[in-house]
Amino acid sequence: MTRLVRAGALALVLATAAVPAAYAQAAPAADTLFRATTLNLSAHGETRIAPDMATITLGVQIEAPTAQGAMRANAEQMNAVIAALKKAGIAERDIQTSNLSLNPQYVYQENQPPKLSGYQASNQVSVRVNDLKDLGKAVDATVGAGANRVNGISFGLKDSTAAENAAREQAVKALAAKADLYAKAAGYHVARLVSLSEAGGYSPPSPMPMLAMARMEKADATPVAAGELSVGIDVSAVYELAK
Known part of the structure; x- marks a missing residue:
C-alpha cells in the first residue's frame, strides 16, 4: 500500500512540473504577437455611375359607397x-x-x-423599367389610363459589379496611402498587410416622391432626370510596421 501511495504522489509531481513547460512553449508566439507594432485603419472608396434601370410605384385609388x-x-x-x-x-x-387595400371611410x-x-x-404596383427612354412614356401612359397615385421612383443598376470593383480599387489605394502616411509619421515603414475586410456595397436607393399628379396631367410629357448613382465600399485593414 505504501508503494502505491508513493507512486501516485510521484506522478502528481511530474504532471505538475509539466504544466509550466507547456506554457513556456506557447509563450514565444504570444510574446511575438504583443511585441509586433500594428496599425489599424479604414478607408472609403466611391464611384459614380449613370443608372440603367428604374422602379416606379403607381396605382389606383377609388372611393365608392359600398366595398364591392x-x-x-x-x-x-x-x-x-x-x-x-x-x-x-x-x-x-x-x-x-x-x-392592395380596402378601408372604410x-x-x-x-x-x-x-x-x-x-x-x-x-x-x-411596382414597375421595373429596363430602358430609361421608356420611363416618361410609361408614366404618361398610366396616368392617361387612370392611374391617380404615383408614389415614387428609384433608379438602379442591372449589374453593379463593375461599379463596386472600381470603388474597391479606390478604397484599397486610399487605405495603402493612409498606412504609408501613418507609418512614416511614426518613424516606421509598412512591413506587411496582416488582414483586410470589407463593408458596404451597392444598395438600390429608396423611392423618391415624384411630381404631383395634377401637375403631371397638365404636362406634355413627364420629364425624368436619371442623374448618377453613388456606389461606395468601406475597407478596414491591419498592417504590421517595422523600423
Missing part, C-alpha cells in the same frame, strides 16, 4: 393601367402588385359618433 363597388371600380381602372404599361413596352414580369362630427360614408380601395 369600390373594389370593382378599382379593378377595372387598374386593369386599364396595366394594359397601358404593357402597350408602353413594359414586360408583364416587370409589373408586380405591391399593395368615416365622417366625423363633434359630439356625434363616426358615420360611415363609403369605402376606399387602393391597388399599387
Whole structure:
C-alpha cells in the first residue's frame, strides 16, 4: 500500500512540473504577437455611375359607397393601367402588385359618433423599367389610363459589379496611402498587410416622391432626370510596421 501511495504522489509531481513547460512553449508566439507594432485603419472608396434601370410605384385609388363597388371600380381602372404599361413596352414580369387595400371611410362630427360614408380601395404596383427612354412614356401612359397615385421612383443598376470593383480599387489605394502616411509619421515603414475586410456595397436607393399628379396631367410629357448613382465600399485593414 505504501508503494502505491508513493507512486501516485510521484506522478502528481511530474504532471505538475509539466504544466509550466507547456506554457513556456506557447509563450514565444504570444510574446511575438504583443511585441509586433500594428496599425489599424479604414478607408472609403466611391464611384459614380449613370443608372440603367428604374422602379416606379403607381396605382389606383377609388372611393365608392359600398366595398364591392369600390373594389370593382378599382379593378377595372387598374386593369386599364396595366394594359397601358404593357402597350408602353413594359414586360408583364416587370409589373408586380405591391399593395392592395380596402378601408372604410368615416365622417366625423363633434359630439356625434363616426358615420360611415363609403369605402376606399387602393391597388399599387411596382414597375421595373429596363430602358430609361421608356420611363416618361410609361408614366404618361398610366396616368392617361387612370392611374391617380404615383408614389415614387428609384433608379438602379442591372449589374453593379463593375461599379463596386472600381470603388474597391479606390478604397484599397486610399487605405495603402493612409498606412504609408501613418507609418512614416511614426518613424516606421509598412512591413506587411496582416488582414483586410470589407463593408458596404451597392444598395438600390429608396423611392423618391415624384411630381404631383395634377401637375403631371397638365404636362406634355413627364420629364425624368436619371442623374448618377453613388456606389461606395468601406475597407478596414491591419498592417504590421517595422523600423
